[in-house]
Amino acid sequence: MVVFPGTWSDRDCGWVIDQVLGAELRYLWHKDADLKGCDCVILPGGFAYGDYLRTGAIARFAPVMEKVIEFADQGGLVWGICNGFQILCEADLLPGALIRNSSLEFRCEWTHLVVERADLPFTSGCEEREVLRIPISHGEGSYFADPATLSRLEQNGQVVFRYSDVEGRVRPNANPNGSLHSIAGIVNERGNVLGMMPHPERCAEPELGGTDGLKLFRSVMHSAVEVLTV
Amino acid sequence: MSLKQIDERRLREVALTPDEYRVIVQALKRPPNDVELGMLGVLWSEHCSYKTSKELLRKLPSTGPAVLQGPGENAGAVSIGGGWAAVFKIESHNHPSAIEPYQGAATGVGGILRDVIAMGARPIALLDSLRFGPLPASRRHFEGVVAGIGGYGNCIGVPTVAGEGYFEDCYANNPLVNAMCVGLVRADQLMRARAEGAGNRLLLVGADTGRDGIHGASFASLELDEDSASRRPAVQVGNPFLEKCLLEACMDLTRTDAVVAIQDLGAAGLTSSVAECAGRVAGAGARIDVLRVPRRERSMSPYDVMLSESQERMLVVVRRGREREVQRIFEEWDLTSAVIGEVTDDGAVTVMEGEDEVARLPVKLLTEGAPLRRLTGVPPEPAPILVIDSLPPPADLGATLLQLLASPNLCSRMPVIRRYDHMVGDSTVIEPGGDAAMLRVKGTRVGLAVTTACNSRYCELDPNLGAQLAVAEAARNIIATGAQPLAVTDCLNFANPDRPEVYWQMEETVAGLAQACRALEIPIVSGNVSLYNESSGGAGIYPTPVVGMVGQIDDYAERLHAGFRHECDFVLLIGSSHNDLGGTEYLKVVHGKVAGRPPALDLVRERAVSRLILTAAHAGLLRSAHDCSDGGMLVALAEACLLAGFGMRGPALEPEPPLRLDAAFFGESPSRFIVSAPSRAMPELQSLARRHHVEIALLGLAGGDVLELEGQLRVPLSDLRQAWEGGLA
Amino acid sequence: MTAIVARVIVTPKPAVNDPQGITVRQGLATLGFGEVTDVRVGKYIEVRLDVRNEKEARERVEAMCRQLLANHVIEDYSFDVDTDGRSSK
Amino acid sequence: MTAIVARVIVTPKPAVNDPQGITVRQGLATLGFGEVTDVRVGKYIEVRLDVRNEKEARERVEAMCRQLLANHVIEDYSFDVDTDGRSSK
Numbered sequence A: 001m002v003v004f005p006g007t008w009s010d011r012d013c014g015w016v017i018d019q020v021l022g023a024e025l026r027y028l029w030h031k032d033a034d035l036k037g038c039d040c041v042i043l044p045g046g047f048a049y050g051d052y053l054r055t056g057a058i059a060r061f062a063p064v065m066e067k068v069i070e071f072a073d074q075g076g077l078v079w080g081i082c083n084g085f086q087i088l089c090e091a092d093l094l095p096g097a098l099i100r101n102s103s104l105e106f107r108c109e110w111t112h113l114v115v116e117r118a119d120l121p122f123t124s125g126c127e128e129r130e131v132l133r134i135p136i137s138h139g140e141g142s143y144f145a146d147p148a149t150l151s152r153l154e155q156n157g158q159v160v161f162r163y164s165d166v167e168g169r170v171r172p173n174a175n176p177n178g179s180l181h182s183i184a185g186i187v188n189e190r191g192n193v194l195g196m197m198p199h200p201e202r203c204a205e206p207e208l209g210g211t212d213g214l215k216l217f218r219s220v221m222h223s224a225v226e227v228l229t230v
Numbered sequence B: 001m002s003l004k005q006i007d008e009r010r011l012r013e014v015a016l017t018p019d020e021y022r023v024i025v026q027a028l029k030r031p032p033n034d035v036e037l038g039m040l041g042v043l044w045s046e047h048c049s050y051k052t053s054k055e056l057l058r059k060l061p062s063t064g065p066a067v068l069q070g071p072g073e074n075a076g077a078v079s080i081g082g083g084w085a086a087v088f089k090i091e092s093h094n095h096p097s098a099i100e101p102y103q104g105a106a107t108g109v110g111g112i113l114r115d116v117i118a119m120g121a122r123p124i125a126l127l128d129s130l131r132f133g134p135l136p137a138s139r140r141h142f143e144g145v146v147a148g149i150g151g152y153g154n155c156i157g158v159p160t161v162a163g164e165g166y167f168e169d170c171y172a173n174n175p176l177v178n179a180m181c182v183g184l185v186r187a188d189q190l191m192r193a194r195a196e197g198a199g200n201r202l203l204l205v206g207a208d209t210g211r212d213g214i215h216g217a218s219f220a221s222l223e224l225d226e227d228s229a230s231r232r233p234a235v236q237v238g239n240p241f242l243e244k245c246l247l248e249a250c251m252d253l254t255r256t257d258a259v260v261a262i263q264d265l266g267a268a269g270l271t272s273s274v275a276e277c278a279g280r281v282a283g284a285g286a287r288i289d290v291l292r293v294p295r296r297e298r299s300m301s302p303y304d305v306m307l308s309e310s311q312e313r314m315l316v317v318v319r320r321g322r323e324r325e326v327q328r329i330f331e332e333w334d335l336t337s338a339v340i341g342e343v344t345d346d347g348a349v350t351v352m353e354g355e356d357e358v359a360r361l362p363v364k365l366l367t368e369g370a371p372l373r374r375l376t377g378v379p380p381e382p383a384p385i386l387v388i389d390s391l392p393p394p395a396d397l398g399a400t401l402l403q404l405l406a407s408p409n410l411c412s413r414m415p416v417i418r419r420y421d422h423m424v425g426d427s428t429v430i431e432p433g434g435d436a437a438m439l440r441v442k443g444t445r446v447g448l449a450v451t452t453a454c455n456s457r458y459c460e461l462d463p464n465l466g467a468q469l470a471v472a473e474a475a476r477n478i479i480a481t482g483a484q485p486l487a488v489t490d491c492l493n494f495a496n497p498d499r500p501e502v503y504w505q506m507e508e509t510v511a512g513l514a515q516a517c518r519a520l521e522i523p524i525v526s527g528n529v530s531l532y533n534e535s536s537g538g539a540g541i542y543p544t545p546v547v548g549m550v551g552q553i554d555d556y557a558e559r560l561h562a563g564f565r566h567e568c569d570f571v572l573l574i575g576s577s578h579n580d581l582g583g584t585e586y587l588k589v590v591h592g593k594v595a596g597r598p599p600a601l602d603l604v605r606e607r608a609v610s611r612l613i614l615t616a617a618h619a620g621l622l623r624s625a626h627d628c629s630d631g632g633m634l635v636a637l638a639e640a641c642l643l644a645g646f647g648m649r650g651p652a653l654e655p656e657p658p659l660r661l662d663a664a665f666f667g668e669s670p671s672r673f674i675v676s677a678p679s680r681a682m683p684e685l686q687s688l689a690r691r692h693h694v695e696i697a698l699l700g701l702a703g704g705d706v707l708e709l710e711g712q713l714r715v716p717l718s719d720l721r722q723a724w725e726g727g728l729a
Numbered sequence C, D: 001m002t003a004i005v006a007r008v009i010v011t012p013k014p015a016v017n018d019p020q021g022i023t024v025r026q027g028l029a030t031l032g033f034g035e036v037t038d039v040r041v042g043k044y045i046e047v048r049l050d051v052r053n054e055k056e057a058r059e060r061v062e063a064m065c066r067q068l069l070a071n072h073v074i075e076d077y078s079f080d081v082d083t084d085g086r087s088s089k
């Protein structure tokens, strides 16, 4: 779990990992120069460096990011949630950019996501076309990429989550932020770097309104163990 | 020393009266120099000295078995079980928000967070209680304030989980922005901002000091007038990112025993934080050197440094010799810190500029020297009488309900709530939108319910009763979640107290708060006063005593939501209805009147109803509970449907005379709840109600997609939703 | 009617805190741009408008700045206008 | 060493939709500025730096823009540098 100054989902994600799942958790400080042997690196939500200038722009240059990029290049699992997704785009680990919500407003609300890829280490516990209910919380989560990049993403099946209605239909009024192609999460070509705007750590226990988020954490945990035993 | 020798303009600038100046000269046996005058001016402002309200506030009950810290510290604290303490406080940022809505509201949030952090607690929730003039004219204020609160809270990662928003003519020029923060700390690690131990070091941490907001405290103690424009640089720009780092660093401080105290810098900046910190320890003083204060701008005078209200700064009292250890913690977060002085035992605040002494004032003179203002209250003209017999009965109940649901004072708050991150922290087990919100205390089963309440229209009509009703409503919000009310923090917003009617309102309000809090056994552990919410020429605001309350439930698995949970559950009205139409939203919206007496409150009945609800909730008899407040029973019923996503069907409601039909539906009698329960729970519920001497009436069965009372009213849920969700558009 | 483009720059007033500027300067320093002594971050607003002449354009843009584009409590503004009406394309 | 001020303007690329610009234009229209045909909102960044000469300043600021100040996916940038080093003070 990487912590930048201004990160705030670190403790929430950390809670799910070690209290709900009982997995082993290490915090990585933005000044750290190694990844302490982690199997999966999570870049959690927040406002790293205040998101000043642009979301993720300054965080992308934190010392720890050099190691994260190396790790990703070697096929390590990297998972960016919300601010983490924005940082991954700034760091060019994922294509495109996240711009201001089309409403120009911050949005914190429950959304539905349709799972387009269930064969990834992050989604192996989901069914393809399954609809997940996961909240968003961001002011700049509108996914943008140029047409060529978008069609490459679509062709390669790199779109992992799309905003949808309860039934899984992708429709403009189910798109909370104006993302192109209703994109809520994408993966890199190799399939080891995932970025998503919604917050799965906020729905990993029934008392918080749902447990769909836990499916993603479980998937990651199992994949990490598999990678280890292979 | 005669008054002639001091320029009157200069006195006005520091907001001191000639009388106050005389007291200063007498106490010092010399005229104060310019820096001293500025320091006294800010600390003697109403905002810091409470010179108008102190006497009154003494009447408020502040003790109770759960109280760990009452008024007098940066925030109050109560024990919530499991070794944890809840720390909370409410504060106004009305004047800055009137001038610059976004930054005013944002820095209000920043300020109240620091009060909680100073107690060693981690903030876990924010609440905002807001009042504006009617839309659309006041949209700029409304949009700016909401964006500012979200801008700060969302960035720092503390959820904004509850609050209020009202729209009334009286707030058009004087919007109210009251922010409340709740934090958690282990009870044995609760900190107090006391400057103990001569020789201990004073460390200033966080933002560099600039020329922001000089005289902000005095500014908050004046009426807004034409001149306010020229004082505009008094508005500050907040940096929530910096405060997030400050917050985390302060939490890290608990790892060391090198820290004696933490004090936030708020209104009146360094001057007040140093003086207050020293003032809490008999005989203590402080000596600081302004040259050691890190600055944002060149050529700042000692005056500027002492009075600057730059945000995101904290004063830390560190054991002598352990400075490096503490500074290293701040360095880890890339925060600037500087030793700017030390604690002394000479009972004075001494300000040096290098080798030169630029100010030296007795701590007691600064913190307690302001002569109390003894004002007299005179009741105003009595409120317009309401002859309810003259009110025509509602022609169409359904249409009236829709009209009320669409009223900006009653409609859905979702357009605001969704702009606040209300989930961060993974603790929000009751989301905003119902009555109180609830946060779990991670690692325990304890739930903390939080709310704010105040119907200022009631307070305008009868400030004493209005204040009681505010306490009762806040308590009911807490009880509706199944939690037990624990303690209150209050923000007393008034117009200009120099007007005898306003001072009378203050007296009555405090009497009402005290009475209700005593009767319900809920102590007031912190609060804030904001006066002069009045524009020259224009009218002042309604008396607005905002009541912030926290409550506790041992196991949050037993919590109740406001919306119905299951179709086919029984829907019941608990409590009795009377012809309480005075001051209601119905009277205002439908009949265009603000008149009459507010709804009558019987605190003994209020307690009986609360006990019934809590007993039933605890026994697992209830599926949901929602308190009836603004808009009355029918609005509460519609809200319970809307939150559930399904309707309710029941027989026509035939009130027994002398209860009028409009009062039964839209009257705002307090001490009532709409609850739902599974059929099997009915016998036990009925006998419980009998035992508590509380009325219980079956309204119908939950379910379907209409709200229907046969032959009386039939409205599709979609129509209700359209009215309710569009009210703020 | 002439198509005119006005380029408005809105900056935080000199005495006003600019957290964004401070953070960007620190970011630049981390990246090795230690020669940077100060950063202020403001807004750039490009307004295209149809008016009779440049003089009218100036008056109108001045009015826009005062009424909407700048928050005069904490911001200053300046602008220039240009008749070519193309710019930044 | 010379004190130099660079004024950097970062604008959304034409293909990126600019909801802020649209909202500002609507706001202006409501206020009676119907003559406004288009608004784009970008950033203005004023960087002060100590360098040997203007040429070095240009190179350094260009590097800052490429690395940090603008995101090439969504933004364009332009800047000028000025030796007087006073401006907006």
Ligand SMILES: Nc1ncnc2c1ncn2[C@@H]1O[C@H](COP(=O)(O)OP(=O)(O)O)[C@@H](O)[C@H]1O
Residues within 6 Å of the ligand: B047, B048, B057, B060, B070, B071, B072, B073, B074, B075, B076, B089, B091, B115, B266, B490, B491, B492, B524, B525, B526, B527, B528, B529
């Ligand atoms: N209306 C009130 N009721 C109870 N306590 C109050 C009230 N107003 C102020 N206080 C208490 O008086 C003290 C000083 O208040 P204030 O100046 O607002 O605090 P701070 O300096 O931390 O901002 C605090 O302990 C506060 O809780």
Ligand SMILES: [Mg+2]
Residues within 6 Å of the ligand: B073, B074, B114, B115, B264, B266
């Ligand atoms: Mg305080």
